[in-house]
Amino acid sequence: xxxVSLLGVASQLPERVVDNSFFAEGTAARRGMFTAPTTxxxxxxxxxxxxxxxxxxxxxxEQQEIDPARDIDILCTNVAIPDQAFTGCGAEVAARIGARPxxxxxxxxxxxxxxxxxxxxxxxxxxxxxxxxxLLCCVQNAGGRLFSQxxxxxxxxxxxPGDGCGVGYVRVGxxxxxxxxxxHCQPEFxxxxxxxxxxxxxxxxxxxxxxxxxxxxxxxxAIIQRGNALVPELVRLACEQAGVAARDLALLVTxxxxxxxxxxxxxxxxxxxxxxxxxxxxxxxxxxxxxxxxLEDALxxxxxxxxALVCMAGxxxxxxxxxxxxxxxxxxxxx
Amino acid sequence: MTELSPLALAGIPGLVRCEQFDRxxxxxxxxxxxxxxxxxxxxxxDYCTVHAHIDCPPERVFSYLANPYSLLEWTYSVRSLxxxxxxxxxVGVDAQDTPLYCRVxxxxxxxxxxxxxxxxxxxxxxxxxxxxxxxxxxxxxRPGTVLIWTNCRHPYYAKNPxxxxxxxxxxxxxxDLWPFFYAGHSIELANLKAILxxxxxxxxxxxxxxxxxxxxxxxxxxERVRS
Numbered sequence: 001x002x003x004v005s006l007l008g009v010a011s012q013l014p015e016r017v018v019d020n021s022f023f024a025e026g027t028a029a030r031r032g033m034f035t036a037p038t039t040x041x042x043x044x045x046x047x048x049x050x051x052x053x054x055x056x057x058x059x060x061x062e063q064q065e066i067d068p069a070r071d072i073d074i075l076c077t078n079v080a081i082p083d084q085a086f087t088g089c090g091a092e093v094a095a096r097i098g099a100r101p102x103x104x105x106x107x108x109x110x111x112x113x114x115x116x117x118x119x120x121x122x123x124x125x126x127x128x129x130x131x132x133x134x135l136l137c138c139v140q141n142a143g144g145r146l147f148s149q150x151x152x153x154x155x156x157x158x159x160x161p162g163d164g165c166g167v168g169y170v171r172v173g174x175x176x177x178x179x180x181x182x183x184h185c186q187p188e189f190x191x192x193x194x195x196x197x198x199x200x201x202x203x204x205x206x207x208x209x210x211x212x213x214x215x216x217x218x219x220x221x222a223i224i225q226r227g228n229a230l231v232p233e234l235v236r237l238a239c240e241q242a243g244v245a246a247r248d249l250a251l252l253v254t255x256x257x258x259x260x261x262x263x264x265x266x267x268x269x270x271x272x273x274x275x276x277x278x279x280x281x282x283x284x285x286x287x288x289x290x291x292x293x294x295l296e297d298a299l300x301x302x303x304x305x306x307x308a309l310v311c312m313a314g315x316x317x318x319x320x321x322x323x324x325x326x327x328x329x330x331x332x333x334x335x
Numbered sequence: 336m337t338e339l340s341p342l343a344l345a346g347i348p349g350l351v352r353c354e355q356f357d358r359x360x361x362x363x364x365x366x367x368x369x370x371x372x373x374x375x376x377x378x379x380x381d382y383c384t385v386h387a388h389i390d391c392p393p394e395r396v397f398s399y400l401a402n403p404y405s406l407l408e409w410t411y412s413v414r415s416l417x418x419x420x421x422x423x424x425x426v427g428v429d430a431q432d433t434p435l436y437c438r439v440x441x442x443x444x445x446x447x448x449x450x451x452x453x454x455x456x457x458x459x460x461x462x463x464x465x466x467x468x469x470x471x472x473x474x475x476x477r478p479g480t481v482l483i484w485t486n487c488r489h490p491y492y493a494k495n496p497x498x499x500x501x502x503x504x505x506x507x508x509x510x511d512l513w514p515f516f517y518a519g520h521s522i523e524l525a526n527l528k529a530i531l532x533x534x535x536x537x538x539x540x541x542x543x544x545x546x547x548x549x550x551x552x553x554x555x556x557x558e559r560v561r562s
Contacts, residue, residue: 032363156359217362228371264371 004123005175006327008064009168009292009299012056013283014041014144022148023159030156033220033258040162040284042144049079049139050089052165054096057135061097064169066133068099071171073131074122075101078114078138078288081145082106085204093137102131111316112255113183114138114288115168116323120183122170134170140287149210151198157213160258162284166292176330179242179309182234183323189226192219192318219318226319227261232268235313238324244309249275250329251304253294255287255314256280265313277301290314307331375517383516384485388477389528391535393446393470396480398541399531400448400466401441405543409527411519413437424457433506436460446470454509455500461491462509484524486516 019039020027027036043052061068077090088106093099103125110117115138122134143163152158170178196214201207231254239246246269256262256278266276277298279286286293291312304310306329313324344350351364389396399405403425406413413435416427429435436457441448446468451460464486471479492510495501512519534541 030363032366034363217358220362220366224366224369228369232371258366260366260369267370268372 001123002127002129002172003174003177004119004126004170005173005177006119007169007171007175008060009166009296010056010060010063011164011166011289011293011296012052012059013164013293014043014047014052014141016042016044016144018042018143018148020159022153024154024156027159030159033224033260034156034160035259036159037162037284038281040143040159040282041164042148043141043163044144047141047144048083048089049077049081049141049165050083050092050096052139052141053077053089053093053137053167056165056167057093057097057137060135060167060169066169068097071133072097072099072101072135074103074105074125074134075099076105076107076118076121076134076136078107078110078118080111080140080142080287082108090137099135101135110288110321112257112287112290113314113316113321113323115166115291116181116183116312116314116325117321119168119170119178119325120181120323123178123181126170126172132172136168136170136292137165138167138288138292139165140285140289142287143284146211152210152212155212157215160285162286164283164286164289164293166286166289166296168292168295177328179244179326179328180238181323181325182237182241183321184234185321186226186230186319189317189319192222192320223318224260227257227315228264228268230315230319230322231261231265231313231324234315234322234324235265235269235311238311238313238326242309242326244326246271246311248309249311249326250308251295251298251302251310252276253291253298253310253312254278255285255290255316256294257285288316304329375514379514379517381488382485383488383513383520384483385517385520385524386481386483387524387528388471388475388479388481389531390479391531391541392478393468393480395535395541396468396482396531397441397443397446397448399543400468400527401439401443402543403437403439403450404545406437406450407545408543409530410523411526419457421457426457429454430506430509432502455497459496461489461496463487463489482524482527484520486520488513 017039020036030036075090075094077088079089083089090104090106094101094104107114115136118136125131141163143161146152147158147161194214195211197207197211198209199207203211236246252271252275254265259280262278277294279294279297308329310327310329311324315322404416407416413427413429416425419426424436424438427435433454435452435454437450437452438460439450448466450464452462453460467483469481471477471481474481492513495508
């Protein structure tokens with residue numbers, strides 16, 4: 001397959017910082033699956049996904065010296081709560097940054113592992129020889145758009161999500177090569193995460209209740225078991241395909257639904273302290289934006305040796321998608 | 336309706352009961368305690384339990400296990416068992432030439448078979464192998480037997496209490512092998528399962544199949560094969 005490289009990532013966080021006093025009393029003391037972060041960001045009304053992607057993409061374009069009109073053949077987006085009802089914001093993003101992509105793909109699936117799903121799509125299209133560069137964009141905006149609503153913000157689930165946007169640029173070549181990428185769809189889990197409204201209305205029907213995620217004890221137990229197993233399994237698989245060992249990873253970034261999952265994945269993979277980098281305490285559950293945001297955050301706070309192995313992994317929703325990828329970080333920039 | 340006395344649990348700290356922990360609080364505790372993987376030491380550090388389903392009726396598994404001469408078949412290294420002057424106490428060799436003393440304590444009604452053993456001497460049988468057999472029909476809705484085998488880490492595993500009985504040559508103390516007990520016991524349990532299931536499938540006597548009269552006394556005759 002054509003070699004592709006992840007050249008860089010950039011993020012954009014909403015300005016509004018929300019602490020635990022915004023939510024139900026006792027939020028900070030919660031433990032287990034609904035452990036609350038200390039802070040999280042919320043988008044404000046009018047803060048669109050297209051705008052967030054534009055801001056993050058502009059930084060990346062500058063940083064990587066990308067000519068948007070020439071270098072972006074594929075533009076992928078995944079937005080938790082899309083700006084518009086009927087279509088995604090990819091084309092609007094292209095207009096804002098001056099790109100003329102042949103393919104605009106607004107994904108409404110793959111949630112927390114969307115970054116890797118997009119990466120897989122991009123490398124597959126690139127293998128056709130028809131594309132050389134791809135902009136991958138993930139936006140989590142459910143914190144401000146859903147979980148800050150009256151009637152939801154008092155719920156146990158409300159303090160966990162945090163908003164943010166992360167983008168990445170992928171290009172054909174060996175600069176920072178993708179060594180392996182595995183992504184699985186477990187369709188049998190697809191119906192296990194649903195958004196519901198208290199009054200029973202469909203989300204498109206008018207009504208007074210806000211929507212929230214339907215959790216039950218049995219569902220949480222099943223999701224914990226799936227998540228515990230899926231992520232380490234795919235990390236090992238991706239390492240195996242890359243011909244490396246999990247213990248050789250210099251950096252692992254994952255989605256971050258809960259500190260419990262982060263702990264369990266670290267333990268199961270027997271990683272050295274500090275290898276698994278997360279931003280949960282500060283930014284909460286970033287859904288699909290976690291992978292690029294955590295990667296950028298990790299790169300800002302540590303120096304990776306040329307050629308260091310970076311793994312990105314996660315699972316989405318109730319386990320319907322899971323993926324892992326291993327990248328050899330920028331070996332060719334230093335030779 | 337039976338109710339607890341108001342002071343039944345007075346003065347006992349640290350209990351987790353629904354009166355103090357609501358559904359949300361217990362969910363927090365449960366998820367926090369549920370890891371994806373557990374270190375070997377945490378799981379097998381102080382107790383070592385192995386278990387298996389054996390496709391052989393509980394009475395036949397019991398009869399086989401309750402006969403100490405079966406150890407000659409399914410264990411990795413218990414050999415040459417013979418009676419001692421003490422009734423019910425046998426001596427054999429383990430780990431090549433270490434004397435192994437063993438007495439079986441079994442209860443047919445409860446389907447328990449415990450091996451009380453020790454190396455080097457038979458006065459204090461401190462290595463105790465606890466086996467409980469459960470009719471699989473009752474717990475797994477399938478024929479056969481569930482065998483649950485537990486060893487507890489007696490303090491003597493840490494240090495040989497009778498060093499004066501140790502043979503002069505260098506010998507690895509049994510307790511030093513505790514980290515391998517899960518693996519060792521799993522291997523022996525797999526032997527046990529294979530032997531019993533083979534004989535069950537073939538319609539053979541459950542065994543053990545012994546060449547020489549065992550002289551083990553009533554209740555443990557074994558089945559002898561003519562040479």
